[in-house]
Amino acid sequence: MEIIPVTPRGYCKGVVRAINLAKKTALEYPNEMIFMLGMIVHNKYVVEACELLGIQCVEEKGKTRLELLDKIHSGVVIFTAHGISDEVYQKAIEKGLIVVNASCDDVTKTQIIVKEYLEKDYEVLYIGKKFHPEAEAVIAISDHVHFIESKDDINQLPDYPQVMVTNQTTMSIKEIYSIIEACKAKYKHIVILDEICNATRIRQEAIEKLTDTDCLFVVGDPKSNNSNKLKEIALLNGIPHVYLIETSNDIQKNWLEGCDRIAITSGASTPTYLTNQVIEVLKHYSESNELLHLDIDMNHLLD
Missing domain, CATH: 3.40.1010.20 (4-hydroxy-3-methylbut-2-enyl diphosphate reductase, catalytic domain)
Known part of the structure; x- marks a missing residue:
């Protein structure tokens, strides 16, 4: 055999960064309650290891990051590698929480690109997985970001004058290809930005x-x-x-x-x-x- x-x-570089930030936070704030808003990365054993450092995972099926934040009233909040919306970030600041942002650089880059095209009056089609925190953060940016999970979702959209298409960083190359081809068939003025991370x-x-x-x-x-x-x-x-x-x-x-x-x-x-x-x-x-x-x-x- x-x-x-x-x-x-x-581990990819984004996960390494998130874990190192979690360990650093545990050392820097020994007298504070420390929370991570959702699983810091999607691995339960990593979450359990963080909990041994005194970092409590706040997670509930069906709850958005904004809703989960209501469960944290003081101390430190760690935003996970999957990225976070501006709305959640601002709410954490307003609650007086100490914020540690462990968002992956590739995820943050996608959010920046989406915002740049929104400023140019593009409609953004975002290909992702439903209820995934990375997708949740991007969809929250604007009503002009449209979530796409399958080719059927494209058929429900109007004929926008200009469209940018991008995607969740952890998607399958083959999976997004067929959806992108459907987008190209529907929209004449389209920009394709494949954001699957390296x-x-x-x-x-x-x-x-x-x-x-x-x-x-x-x-x-x-x-x-x-x-x-x-x-x-x-x-x-x-x-x-x-x-x-x-x-x-x-x-x-x-x-x-x-x-x-x-x-x-x-x-x-x-x-x-x-x-x-x-x-x-x-x-x-x-x-x-x-x-x-x-x-x-x-x-x-x-x-």
Whole structure:
């Protein structure tokens, strides 16, 4: 059995920055209550590790960042890597909170681009995932930003004189391509700005280059959009068995039966420590036909 660790994998620069800011904040404000507005990155183990530092995650399904902010009355608030709207930022200041902005630079760049085109009287079509915090922050910028999740959404829009199309940074390249083509077919005066971040793009391209692979494990949180997209791309690429797992202990022995080439990748918000455990377990299995059960040392999750 051949074990193939796919490169690149693990934390992207935006996640590294967010985690480092969280650790720095915990050190700088030992006497303050510290909150993160939603999951700092979409990985529950990273969130749990932050909670051990005294950082409380404020999250509730179906609640916007603006609504979640109502639950924080004092102390420090950390805005997550997914970006934040101006409205939420201003509300936090008005509440007298100490603000730490861990927004990814690529996400912030997309917001700046959207604002620039709005100033030029463009209508902005934003391709994203419904209820994702990154999309939420962009849609909140203006009523002239229109959320697009599928080609059907384009058909509901009027014939605007000038349109700019952009997207959530963690989308699938193939997924947005068909939507962009539909936008181009409808609008004559259109500007296309593909904002899939480089970390997402190169991870997706690495999966597309896999050949003769029987099985792929994507290590990531079910809430991680970029991890889910890696799984989708692998299936579209013809890999017969693809599993999204959170840790090595999710692996089931029957998944490995008849597999000669097994690849491992991970989402951009997945700790390298967890991915390395998956590689270790699979290598051990290839030599012994037995699965290891590994404990998770929380001290290594923010490395």
